[in-house]
Each structure stands twice: as C-alpha cells, then as structure tokens.
Amino acid sequence: xxxxxxxxxxxxxxxxxxxxxxxxxxxxxxxxxxxxxxxxxxxxxxxxxxxxxxxxxxxxxxxxxxxxxxxxxxxxxxxxxxxxxxxxxxxxxxx
Amino acid sequence: xxxxxxxxxxxxxxxxxxxxxxxxxxxxxxxxxxxxxxxxxxxxxxxxxxxxxxxxxxxxxxxxxxxxxxxxxxxxxxxxxxxxxxxxxxxxxxxxxxxxxxxxxxxxxxxxxxxxxxxxxxxxxxxxxxxxxxxxxxxxxxxxxxxxxxxxxxxxxxxxxxxxxxxxxxxxxxxxxxxxxxxxxxxxxxxxxxxxxxxxxxxxxxxxxxxxxxxxxxxxxxxxxxxxxxxxxxxxxxxxxxxxxxxxxxxxxxxxxxxxxxxxxxxxxxxxxxxxxxxxxxxxxxxxxxxxxxxxxxxxxxxxxxxxxxxxxxxxxxxxxxxxxxxxxxxxxxxxxxxxxxxxxxxxxxxxxxxxxxxxxxxxxxxxxxxxxxxxxxxxxxxxxxxxxxxxxxxxxxxxxxxxxxxxxxxxxxxxxxxxxxxxxxxxxxxxxxxxxxxxxxxxxxxxxxxxxxxxxxxxxxxxxxxxxxxxxxxxxxxxxxxxxxxxxxxxxxxxxxxxxxxxxxxxxxxxxxxxxxxxxxxxxxxxxxxxxxxxxxxxxxxxxxxxxxxxxxxxxxxxxxxxxxxxxxxxxxxxxxxxxxxxxxxxxxxxxxxxxxxxxxxxxxxxxxxxxxxx
Numbered sequence: 206x207x208x209x210x211x212x213x214x215x216x217x218x219x220x221x222x223x224x225x226x227x228x229x230x231x232x233x234x235x236x237x238x239x240x241x242x243x244x245x246x247x248x249x250x251x252x253x254x255x256x257x258x259x260x261x262x263x264x265x266x267x268x269x270x271x272x273x274x275x276x277x278x279x280x281x282x283x284x285x286x287x288x289x290x291x292x293x294x295x296x297x298x299x300x
Numbered sequence: 301x302x303x304x305x306x307x308x309x310x311x312x313x314x315x316x317x318x319x320x321x322x323x324x325x326x327x328x329x330x331x332x333x334x335x336x337x338x339x340x341x342x343x344x345x346x347x348x349x350x351x352x353x354x355x356x357x358x359x360x361x362x363x364x365x366x367x368x369x370x371x372x373x374x375x376x377x378x379x380x381x382x383x384x385x386x387x388x389x390x391x392x393x394x395x396x397x398x399x400x401x402x403x404x405x406x407x408x409x410x411x412x413x414x415x416x417x418x419x420x421x422x423x424x425x426x427x428x429x430x431x432x433x434x435x436x437x438x439x440x441x442x443x444x445x446x447x448x449x450x451x452x453x454x455x456x457x458x459x460x461x462x463x464x465x466x467x468x469x470x471x472x473x474x475x476x477x478x479x480x481x482x483x484x485x486x487x488x489x490x491x492x493x494x495x496x497x498x499x500x501x502x503x504x505x506x507x508x509x510x511x512x513x514x515x516x517x518x519x520x521x522x523x524x525x526x527x528x529x530x531x532x533x534x535x536x537x538x539x540x541x542x543x544x545x546x547x548x549x550x551x552x553x554x555x556x557x558x559x560x561x562x563x564x565x566x567x568x569x570x571x572x573x574x575x576x577x578x579x580x581x582x583x584x585x586x587x588x589x590x591x592x593x594x595x596x597x598x599x600x601x602x603x604x605x606x607x608x609x610x611x612x613x614x615x616x617x618x619x620x621x622x623x624x625x626x627x628x629x630x631x632x633x634x635x636x637x638x639x640x641x642x643x644x645x646x647x648x649x650x651x652x653x654x655x656x657x658x659x660x661x662x663x664x665x666x667x668x669x670x671x672x673x674x675x676x677x678x679x680x681x682x683x684x685x686x687x688x689x690x691x692x693x694x695x696x697x698x699x700x701x702x703x704x705x706x707x708x709x710x711x712x713x714x715x716x717x718x719x720x721x722x723x724x725x726x727x728x729x730x731x732x733x734x735x736x737x738x739x740x741x742x743x744x745x746x747x748x749x750x751x752x753x754x755x756x757x758x759x760x761x762x763x764x765x766x767x768x769x770x771x772x773x774x775x776x777x778x779x780x781x782x783x784x785x786x787x788x789x790x791x792x793x794x795x796x797x798x799x800x801x802x803x804x805x806x807x808x809x810x811x812x813x814x815x816x817x818x819x820x821x822x823x824x825x826x827x828x829x830x831x832x833x834x835x836x837x838x839x840x841x842x843x844x845x846x847x848x849x850x851x852x853x854x855x856x857x858x859x860x861x862x863x864x865x866x867x868x869x870x871x872x873x874x875x876x877x878x879x880x881x882x883x884x885x886x887x888x889x890x891x892x893x894x895x896x897x898x899x900x901x902x903x904x905x906x907x908x909x910x911x912x913x914x915x916x
Contacts, residue, residue, distance in 0.1 A: 218852040226849070230856045230869075237632040237641050238858070245629040245640035249390060252648055256394045260401060269401060272671040282676055286397055289684040293389055300382065300628040 249297045253290050260286045316728030323496065323732045324473060327489055327739065331477020334485035341775025344482035345413045345751045347668035351487055356665045356678025359490035361685045362497060363661055363744035365737050366446060370501075371714050373690075374697030378710030379618065381625035382698065383638040385690035389628075390643060395652035396683030400676040403657040404666045406826050406896060408675045413667065415660055415822075416756040422825040422896050423836035425760065430840065432756035434814055435660055439749035441797060443742065443790035447471065448798025450738045467794050474743045475787035478750075479780055483668050486743045493736035494685070500733025501692025504714075507721045508699035518695075521702035522625050526556055527579045529600055530618040530708055533570040535608035543607055544572050551603040552581035561708035570608070573708050579621060593619065593635065625698070633858045642864025650871040651864070654819035660748040746790075750782040758782075813851070816870030817843025824878050829897045835882030843874030 260269070261283050273280045338344050376384040412418045416435070420428030447470055451463035477485045512518045533539050541558040548555045554577035561573050579596040587595075597619055605611030624630060629640035656662055656679070669675035700713035707713060718730050758778055759770040770778070821839045824831040847870040850856065857865040 215852040218849055219854055222849050223853045223856075226853050226856050234632070234858055241631045241640070242629075245631075245644070248644045249629055249640070249648075252390065252394055252644060256397050260397060264401060268405075269676070270673060271405075272673040274673070280673075282400070282673070282680060285677065285680045285684075286401075289680060289687070290393055290397070292687060293393055296389060297628060300626060 246297065250294060253294050253297065257287050257290050313724035313727070315725050316731065319725070319728030320731055320735065323735065324469075327492065328473050328477060330492060331473075331485040331489045331743075332480045334477075334482075334488060335480030337484060338480070338482050338776070340772040341413075341754075341770070341779060342772060343484070344776050344779045345747075345755070346664070347483040347487060349668055350670045351484075351665065351668045351674065351678070352670060353674040353677035353681055355487050355491050356669055356674065357681030357683075357685060358494040359487040359665045359740075359744070360662055360678065360682035361689070362490045362494040362737065362740040363665075364686070364741075365497070365689060366449075366741040369689075370693055370734055370737060371711050373693040374700070374714040374717075375710030375712075377690075377694035377697030378701045378707070378713045379620065380636045380638065381622075382628055382690075382694060383624075383630050383636065383643075385694045386628060386638060386643045386647065388686050388689045391647045391652040392656070392686045393683045394648060395656040396679050396686070398653050399656040399663075400666075400679035400683075402826060402898075403822065404663070404675050404679055405672055406898075407663060407667060408669060408672050410896060413664075413755050414752050415658055415663055416752060418896075419822070419825070419836070420756070422893070423821065423831075424833040427821070427833070427836050427840060428756055429760060431814075431818065432752050432760075436749060436752045436757060439661070439745050439752070440786060440790065443745050443749065443786065444794045444797035446738065446742050446745065447790055448794040451794065452798060464795070467791050470739065470742060471787050471791035474739055474746065475784065478743050478746050478787070479783045482779070483664065483747055486747045487665060487668070489743065490740045493740045496729070496736040497733045498688070498692070500730040500736075501689075503722065503726050504696050504717060504730060505692050507726075508696040508717055511721055512699045512702045518699060518702055519626055522622050522698060525622045525701070525705055527576045527621045528618070528705075529574045529576065529579075529596075529616060529620075530561070531572055531574065531600065531604060532615040532617065533572075533604060533608040534613040534615065535570060537608075539570045539607050541572060544574065544604065547603050547607060548574060548576075548600075551599060552583065553603075554578055559706060571708070573706055575706070579619065589621070589623070593621065597635075625701075637859065637861055639859060639864070642859065642862075642868075646864030646866075646868040650816050650819055650867040654815040654822075654867075654871075658815070658818045658822055660752055661744050664744075664748050664751060746783060746787055749786055750779050753782050753786075754779045813844050813847040813870070814840075816847060816867045816872075817874040820871050820874035821878055824875065824882075826896070827898045828879075828882075829893055830882055830887055831878060832882045832885045832888055834885040835878040835880075838881040839874040839878030842877045843870050846870055846873045 264283070266281070266283065269282050270276075270280065273282075278284055337348070342348060373384055407415065407418050410418055410421060412421070414432070416428045416432035419431055447467045448463070450470065451467040477489060509515060509518065512521065531544075541560050545555045545558045548558075556575040556577055559573045559575075560569070561571050580592050581599070584592045584595050597616060600616050600619070601611040601614040604614045608614065624636075629643065630636055630638055632639045632641045666675040666678055669678060696717050697710065697713045700707065700717050704716060707716065718727060722730055754775060755770065759775070763769055817840050820843060821831070821836045824839070825836060847866055850862075850866045850869060856862070859865065
C-alpha cells in the first residue's frame, strides 16, 4: 500500500519535473565528463591548498588561537592545520 | 568462504577469549568510574566543559568508525580500489578544518548542548524542532542497527556467537557506563578504544603488507590481475560452470576459469565468478576501455541468457577490471560509485562539512571542551588521526585482493585476513579492536540521542506546557531515564530494524536529504549577518523538497546512486533560497544575532552574558 503510494509519487515527480531537470543537468554532465585529468587533480589539490592558505593567511592568529595555553609555535593551530594536511597533498599528487 | 570465516572462530585460542573478556570488564569499570563526577545536566551532557583536545580528537575518530566499517570499507577497496579512501581523506580533513575554525567556535561560545539548540537561537524554534526530530529518530534507528549488525553480521558470522546474547551484552555494558558517567565516561572509554583500534588495525596492516611483499609488490600484483565478472542465473535448473565457460567462449570471450560461488541469503546455486583474460572480444578491439566495458556489460547477459530463459534472468553484479584500483580520483562518468566530481564537490564541500559540523555525535565532544582552543584543536587532531584509517582498513582490503583474488564478496576480505594472518593473541587484540569500534559508536550515539531528545524535544515540550525551562537537576534525571529507555528499546528492536531493510534505507535517505540544506543554513547563519529566520526555514524546507525531487528523477546524473551529486545541488539550491528569502524579509535585530555570527569575536563570558540577557 505505502510502497504503491511512494511509487506513484515518484513516477509523478519524474513525469512532471524530469524533463526540465534533465535539460538543465545533462549539459553540465557532458561538460564534466570531458574534463578529467588534470582537472580532477587540480581541484582536489586546490581544495587542500586553498584551505591551508585560508587558515594561515586569511584568519587572524588571535582568532584561531584564542585561549591557547601559550604562544609557542606548537600551540599554534594554524601550524597544526598545515602539518595535518601536507600528507594529503602528497597522496593526491601521487595517486 | 563461509568455512573460512567460521574457521576464525574455531581457531580462536583461549588467550584470544581472555583478551576480549579482560577488555570488556576494563571498559565497564572505567566508564562507571566517571559516574561519581556527574552531578548536573551540564556534567552529563557536556562533561562539565572540561575535556582536553586529545580526548576530543580521539573520541571523534573512534565514534565515527564502526566495527562494520572495517569490513565494509575493506570490501569496497577490494571491489572498487583505493578511491574509497576519499571518505577519510578529502572527505574528512578539510571538513574538520572548516568545522574547527568556522562552526565549533560559535557553537562553543553560545554555550549550547546541541546543534538544534544553536539553530533555534540563530533562526527560530521551528528550525530547531525539525532538525532535532530528524536527528533524534535517525540516531535511535542507527543505535538498533549498530547493535544488530554487530550481533548478527560480526559476532555471529565471525565468532559464531548467538546474536541476541551479543546484542544484550552490548546493551548492558554501554548502557550502564553511559547512564552513570554521561559524556565524560563515553569520551574517556573512547580514548582507550581508539588505542585498541589502532593497535589492532596497524597489526593487520603490517602483516598484510608483509604477506604481499610490500607496497610496490601490492601494486604490481593488483595491476597484473585479470578482469572478472560475477553473474547469477535465475533459474530453477542447476547450471554447470562448464556450460557458462562454453557459452562465454562461443561469444568470443577469452575465459580463464569459471568458479561456482555461494549466493549470500539466497538458495540459488547458479552464481558464478568468471575470470577473463580480457573483457575485449574480437569485435571490440581498438575501442577505448570505457566503450569495451559498456559493450561487455550488454553482451554478458545476452550470452548467458540462453542458459536460463533470457537475458532478463541474468544478474551481472560485478564486472571488474583493475587498471584504476590505485587511482584515487576516478572519471566523472566512471561505473564505480566515486566519480571525482562527486567526491570533490558533493563529498568534500557538502556532505563532509555537513557531517562534521552538523552531526551531534561529532560536535558534542567539542561542546564539552575545557576551552575554545581545545574545542578547535580536538577537531583538528581528530582529522589528523582519521587520515590513518584508510591505511588500517582499505589497504588490508587491497592486500586481500592480491592474495585471494577469487573472493566473490569483498566484505569477506577482512575476516579472511584475520583468520589467515594473525597469530593467537594478536587475533584476540583484533577482535577487541572491532568491539572497540562498535562500542564507541554505540555509546556516542546513545549519549547524543539522549542529549537531543532531552533538551530539544522534551525540554521544548516542557516549556510549552509549563512555561518553565529544563533545570540542571531535572535535565540530569531525564537524561539518565532516556539513556536507559533508548538503549533497552534499541536492543529490543535491534533484530526488527536490522532485518527491515526498507526502514533503514528510508531513514538514511531522509537524513541525506537534510545534509545539503542543513549545511547551507548553518553556513549562512554563521557567516552572513543578514540571514533571517524566514530565510533559514525556507532554505531548510524547500531544500529538502528539492532533494526529494532529485532523488526521484531518473537519468539526471551519470551515477546509479547519485547521492554525492544530489548533496551538492541541494546545498546550492538551499543557499540561493535562503539568501533570496532573507533579502525579502526584515533583518534580525542586532541583539538577536550578537555573538552568533562571524566577525563578532567575544570571549565565552561575554557571549554568555549577552545570551542570558536575551533569555531573561
């Protein structure tokens, strides 16, 4: 009973909204299918690098390290971020 | 293979059993010890805000990784390759950085117990209740499911123990220490559990690589593997493996061997693993590999349909080639479930950030931090630790592929490796690691579900009826009552939920529908001072409706299971709706958003004073 109701709703949605959604998304899919390497690697590495740059240069040190136990470099969370993300850069560059 | 797995039980030595029992007793004692420090709701739900960063980070990781992740992720690595590691790499570290430096400071400064409570303050109570209800139901269902998966799939299949006994053993141990010690007990037990999980996981990694001959040899052996197909012929008549080989050969395929394999949960004996020298046939030579694979997918059911009354009776559940098993970013139109576009945009930018910033189980640990620095540091430390998970889980799956390439079900890879590689003692330690992964997920989910139900649903209802808020004493009592009720309920319903596949899929789908919209309103709520209560409500409700539509329209995205793409586009849609509706409605007054939006850096005491003034 419930399964039939869900199936009917699903079919209704596909019939009414399927054509415009497919017309909107399928050109995007074709475009993305054409660009693989090196774009995949550039986006992935850019995501990691961009995050590191944002944390190190975009955020104020006082904001990131508010209430830190000391001002020593090993208590600086910006340094933690960069060190924790560096291995990821190597992995996504190599594989 | 069933015999191989059952062999693990038969070969469990006395020392293995002793290690598991000592571990269970130790964890129980440690957890209940923290009960003496719990005197109020704040002690119970957010550990008196006294947790250090290292405990928070370790607890986040071990709460997130379940026992079945060891089995399922290794299985996925066996079948689809290293791309599954994306969930713990690009799907974790950047998200945890954003969570640590954007979301956590605002949650922590607001002094809230839950994320719905924060959303209620930033937007309105409708957003709070909707969010709390969805997460409350989801976590209770997950609790039952975790218990059953462990009792049935893990303990029964691998250890041969009675599933109901294991479920109630887990209920007893985790229920009692979570009841007694609340978040403090959960986090401190998690610390021990993470250590055990890492010891077991690293032992499995090292021995797996040793057996294969090292990382370079692993890559070489996997690259040398010949393609394979797994087919099920749906007919009452028994079909011989030789007949399958002949039919495939006549169609031009170069068949190496055909092996009958058992079909889990099905009596149909006609399931075969076909090893091919190549998926090419003479007619497809000189075509690109994607086209060859597509043709092979069409051709195999046609060829074997003759043995069982038509191609509609042939299920081709796998057609694997191994040229991309060590490629982490797969093409957009790959036939594997992790295309790079979905991974970077859907997982990295939406699902992962929504999960790390909007999941009560993850965030609740940071809300119990002793300082804002510890809250942020705990999240970052957790991200760092999580980077090691694929090494302990996915790499053994790949090693299993190199050592035993003819397993029909990739999820048998880890049980096989445990049985064949680990000596007595270390095997007990590995079982402890798996139990640790399970118990930490159960205790964390139980504690977080209790927190949401007590504060956002019961507390809200109490306020509506009596006009009074939940007091610290009342909160503690109700938190403990809910803990007992929920864990007993989860135990009682475990078998039913575990076997009701439709229910689990429904709840998972409902939750996934919320991820993109929730992230959109959380992000705008913190970063954009102009976001209004009506913008937030419209973004959430219309975003969920848009997700429903995308989930019900065929052939919009290239993948058969397009959850990564749906997450991305529902996030974009909700972002636009929230911005538009916010601009069309009056801005929120300054006093309402003070301390809750970006750019208003205040120390905890100041925020508390402002929020207190607003409440009174």
